[in-house]
Amino acid sequence: MMWFIGKRLVQGLITVWFIATATFFAMHNVPGDPLLNDRATTAIIRANLEAKYGLDKPVTTQYFIYLNNIAHGDFGISFAQENREVNDIIREHFPVSAILGILAVVIAAVGGILWGSLTALYRNRLPDYIIMFLVILGISVPSFVIAALSQLGIVTINSLLGRTFLPVAGWGTISHMLVPALVLGLTTMAYLTRLMRSSMLEIVNSDFVRTAKSKGVPPARIFARHQLRNAVLPVITVLGPSIAAITTGGFVVEIVFAIPGLGRFFVEAVQQLDYTVIMGTTVFYGAFLVFMVILVDVIYGFIDPRVRMN
Amino acid sequence: MSKLTAADFAPHSNEHHCHALSRPSLSYWQDAWIRLKSNKRALASGCLIIGLLIFTLLGPLLWSVNSSEQDLDQLSTPPGSARSALIIPDYEPWAGPTTTVTELELAGSATTQSVRLQWTSLPEANGHRVYRNLYPVGEEKAYGIPMAEFFDNNTLYFEDRLDLSPGIYYYSVVALGNNRRPATEAATIRVDVLRATTVDEAIAQGLVEEGEEIAVGDTVNIALHPLGTDYLGRDMLARLMEGARVSLFIGIFAPLLYVLMGVVYGSIAGFMGGKVDQLMMRFADFVVALPFLLFMILFKISFGIGPGESGIFPMLVAMVVLLWPATARLVRGQIMQIREQGYVEASKLLGAKSSYLILRHMLPNTLGVVLVTLTFEIPRAIFTEAFLSFIGMGVAPPTPSWGSMSNEGIKTMLNTPHELIFPALLISITVLAFNLLGDGLRDALDARMRNTE
C-alpha cells in the first residue's frame, strides 16, 4: 500500500513540473505587454518596471528562476495588484473557491447517489419520470444561464416575501453559500444521477444479487450492502475529474454572485495579462487536481482491492 | 395422471431434423442497429440531429438574409411584431421652434424617426432637464430616464432620436434650480409614437416592388424577421443559422479529430505494450493533468486572433491538444483486453500479421466504444465552446456562435428574452439530442445485452 501511494506521489510531482513548464511557455507566447497602461510611460520608467519584475532577462533564465521560486513556494508578485504577492492572493482566495467547490461536489455526489438510487428503485414510475426530467434540464441548460436565472429567482423571492430571505450576492454566511453551491453542483449532480441509475440497474441483474435474494437475505440489506455499495464505485471514479471540473469551472458562479474566489481572480488576471497570477494559479490548481486524483485513487484502492493489485 | 399408451413407447425413427432457422443470422452491427431503431428516444434524437444539420446547411439557402445586416429601425424586436410603417420625408436636423410656444407641446408628428418637443420656460427655472418614461408620472414624481439638460433658459426645445419604438412615451420637462439640480416645477406630455421610415430606406431595404411608386403618407410593410432581431437589428434566424455553423463545426469536428488522435495513439500503446505503453501513457497522464479550462484560455490568448479571423481554428487546435488522452486511454484499455482474447491468439497461431490483427480484429471491436465516446464528446465540445464564448474567450466577434449570442442575450434577459431564449434553447436541444443518442448507442452496442434467443 505504501509503495502504491509513494509511486503515485512521485508521478504527481513530475506532473506538476510538466504543468509548470507548459504554463510558463504558454504565458510567454502570449502577445501583448503586461506593463502597458493607459497613460504611456517614458523609457526609463519602463526599464525600471521591467527590472522589478525580472522581465529584462532572457527567457530561459526567467524559466529557471521561476522553477526555483516555485520549488520554494514563491509565486512572485502580482503585476496588476502591485502590492500583493501571488501567494497571498492564493492563500486568501483559494479557500473560498475550495469551500464552494467542496460543498458543490458533496451536494452533487450525495444528490446524485440518492436520486439515482431512487429512480432505479422506482423505475418507470412517477419519481423516475420527474427526476429524469430534471436531470435532462440539468445537463442541457448551460450553467451560466442557470446562474443568472437563479440570481433573478432570489430577487423575486425576496421581493415576494418582503424581506431578504436569501442574500443576492456576497460571501460569509451559510445563506451566502447555499444557492451558489447548488448552482455549481447542478450539472454534475445530473450526470451523477444518470450514472448511478444505470450502474444500479446493471447491478440489479447481476448474479450475486440474485444469489443473495434467493438466499433470503433481507431486502434492505441487499439494497444497502450489495447494490448501493457496488453501484457507487463508478460514481466515485468519476468524482475525481468532477472535482476538477467544478473547482476550475466555478468562476461563472463566482462572478455572478460576487464571491471572492480564485476562479474569478484567474479570469481577471487573464484579461489584464497578469503573468504571475496566471502562472501561479494554474500551477496551483494543477497541483491541487493532481493531489485530488491521487487521493481518490487511494480511497478507491481501499474500497476495491483489485486496484491495489494492479 | 396422464394416460400412457403403448404408442408412446414406440421406437423413434432415424430421421434427422435440421434445426430450423428461427431468423436470419445477424452480425453485431445489424443487431445493434435493430435495437437502436427500437429505442424511441434515441430515434427521436437522431431525427432531431439530422434536422439540425439540415437547418444549418440548407437553411441559408431558404432564408437568405445576411446575418450581419443591421436593420437600425428594428432593434431588438421580438418575433411576431407588427410591421406596417408610415412613409415620411427624409430626416432634416431641427433648429428649434418656428412658431410661438405657449406650453409643453409636440412639434410635428411623433414617429420612430424623431420626436420633437418645445416648451416655455418654467417658473424660477435656471435651465431645464428633459425626461422620458414608459409609464405615466404619478405622485412619486418618477420622471423616467434623463435625456438631456440645458443649463440656460435659451434652449427650450429638444429632439429625441434615441431608440424610439412604436408606442406611448411620457415626456417631462423639469426645471433646474440654481445648483443645476432638478427642482419641483415640471410639465408632462403624453406622446404616441408611430413607426415610420423614409422613401430611401424603403427602397434600400427592398420593401418596395419593382416599378412601384411610393410617396410620403403611404404605408409599407417593413422587413420580416420571423424570430425577431437582436440589439443591433440583425435578423435572429440568420444569425442562429450562422451560429449553428460555428457551434456545430467546432462541436463535431473537434471531437472527431481528437477522438481519432486518441484512437491512433491508444491502439499503438495498447498493441505495443510494455515500456512503450508505459511511456506513452505517462505522457497522456500529463496532458490530462493540465487544468482544462485554464489552458483553453491560455491557448486562446497565446495564439492570438488576427483581425477579421473568427478564432475557430485556435479553439479547435486547443481542444484537440488537450482532450485526446481520454479516448487514448479508453482505446488502449480495450485493445489490451482484446489482445488476451482467444480468437486473437488463434488468429496469430494461424499466421496473421500484426496489421491484419489490428485492422480486422481489434479496431472493429473498439469501434463501438469509440462511437459512443464520440457521441458524448460532441455535446461536451458544444458546451465548452458556449461556455468560453460566454466569458468572452471563445470565437472572436462579430462571428456569431450560440454561446456568444447567449452571452449577449443574458444582458437584456428581462426586456427582450427572445435574444437569450433562442440560442440557449438550441444549445440545450443539441446537447440533449446527442446525449440521448449516445445513451441509445451505448445500449445498442452493449454486447452483453445482445439478444441471444
Added chain:
Amino acid sequence: MAETNSRAIEGDDSFTRSAGKQLALYALYAVISLSVLVYILSVAAAQFGSNSTGQAIDVEDNAVTITLRAEPPQLDQGRSTDASSFVVLAHAFEGLIAYDEEARLTPGVAERWEIREDGATFWLREDAKWSDGVPVTAYDFEFAWRRVVDPATASQYAFIFYSIKNAEAVNTGVLPKEMLGVRAVSDRQLEVEFEQPTPYFDKLVAFITFLPVREDFYNSTNGRYGADADEMIYNGPYMITDWVHSASMVWKKNPYYWSDKRGFLDEIRVAYITSDTNAKLNLFKDGQIVETELLSPMLPGAMAERWQIDRIMDGTVFFFEFNHRPGRVTDNLNFRKALMYAHESSELVYKALKEASYLPAVSLFPAWIQGVNGPFREEYPPPEHHMDLEKARHHLELAKQELGVDEFPPIVMLSGDTPVSLVASAYYQELFRKRLGLEIRIDAQIFKQRLAKMTSGDFDIVLAGWGPDYDDALTFGDFFASWNLNNRGRYNSPEMDSYIRTAQSSLDPKERMDAFGNIQQLVYDDVAMLPMYERGWSFVVDPRLKGFRRRSVGPEVDYNYAYIDVSSD
C-alpha cells in the same frame, strides 16, 4: 438507461418498499451530515468573507453600504492609475486643493494659494491632521511629490508633474530628486517653481497623484506602503479601517479631519466588490447597496419600479483614432475625410449604443469643459458636421487616385473587448461596408494587448477613449502633440504643436482658449480623429441618501458630501 434489465425488480413490490425505506433512511443521514458540513464550512467561510450586514442605509450607525467596481490594485497615491483606487483615495485623503459639492475647486489642506508666472505658493492650514493626530505639513507634500518623479518609483502619472521645474529631468534620471522645483519653506508653506508658466496649476494639484505622504510613516512600512489598511495613514474625511482583499472594505470617519463641511457619514461599508452590473442591480433592488449605475437594458425595469433616475457625464470622450504613420491608408487625408462624411455620431449613439446618458461627440472637447466665462463649446462652437454621402464618395475617389489603387485593402479596426466596443465596431464595420464598400476587419483584443498594438502601430483605426485628469481644456487639448506618448496614432502637425504650446504656457485666459478653439478646428479640418461619443452614466440612488454625487472630473462616485435623511418619505 437500460430498458431490458428491469424485469427482475419490476414485479417485486415488497422488495421495493423495504429498499425504499432504507433509501429514505440514508437520505436522512445524508441531510443531517450535509447540514453539519454546511455549518462547518460556513464557519470557515466567515474567516474569508465580508461582514455584510445587508443594509443599504443604517440609520442607527449613520452608515451606508456601497460597492466598488474592482479591487483597488494600488492605494499608493503616487503610483495609482485606476478608477477604483481613485475612488478610495478621494475619500481617505485630501490634497492641497479639493472639490466641493458642485465640483468647483475649494481649499483642502491649503488655506489659500497664489499662482504666479514663475511658480506658486501654498499656505497650509494649521488644523489639518493625519489620522494619528500628527499635523499635515508642507514636508509631507514635498516628500510625496519627490517620490512621484523619482524614476525608481516608476510612477505612471509622473508626466503630470512636468510643468514643475526639473520634473522631467528628475524623472528621466538626469537630476536627483532633491532638485525638483518643490520646497517646503516651513511646516505651513510650500513653494513651487514652474518650468514654464502654468496658470492651470491649481486644477492640476487637485489630482490624486499630488496627495501628501508622510515620510516617517512611509519609511516605517518597509515597502508595504499602500498594501493594507494598516500600512497607510489618512488625512481625508474617512479612514480605511478594514480591508479584506477583493471582498470588502470599511471606511470610518476620521476623527482628526479638520472640516465639518465634508464627511457627514460615520461609516461607509464597501460590502461587495464586483464588476457585474446585473449583480449590482440585484443588490440595489434588494436594498443591500445604496446606489448603482443603470445600463440601457436595465432602464425599462427601473422605470417600472418608479425609481428616480439621475445622470452624469463621466468626462470621457471616445473617438476613432487613426494611424497617421507613413505608409498607412489612414495617413491619407482624403481617405479620412471620406470616412468622416460617411457617418454621423448621433446614429451611433441613438441607434446602436442606445444609452440615454451618452452624448454624440462632436469635438475633441466634451460638452462640460469650461472656457473663459462659460462652457467652452458655447464660446467656441465646434464645426458643423453632417453626413454627406456624395462628398464621402468623392473624397474616396480622390484618395484612390492619390494612392494609386483601384480597391482599398482591408482596413484593420482595433477595438477592445468590452460590450460597448463590440457593438460600436460591429456597427461601423457594417456601415462602411454598406455606404463606402470598404472591407473592415475587426481586431478585438483585451486591454493590454490592444495597448501593445497601439504602441507598436499595428492598426489602421482604433476605437479609443480619453478621460480627463484635471478640470482644464488642456487635458484634452494636448492629446495630439507630437511629443505626447499617448498620441499613439503618431499624428504630427507643427501647427497643432504650436497651438498646444500657446495653450500650455500663455497667461492670458482668452489667448489660451483661442488656442484651444484653433485646436478644435484643426482636429476637424485635418480629421485627426473621428469623435464617437461622450460617455455618461444613468444611475439611481436610494432616496434616503442625499448629497451623493457622481463626477466628471475626480472620483467616479463621491460620498464626501453625502448624508442620510429619512424625513422626506
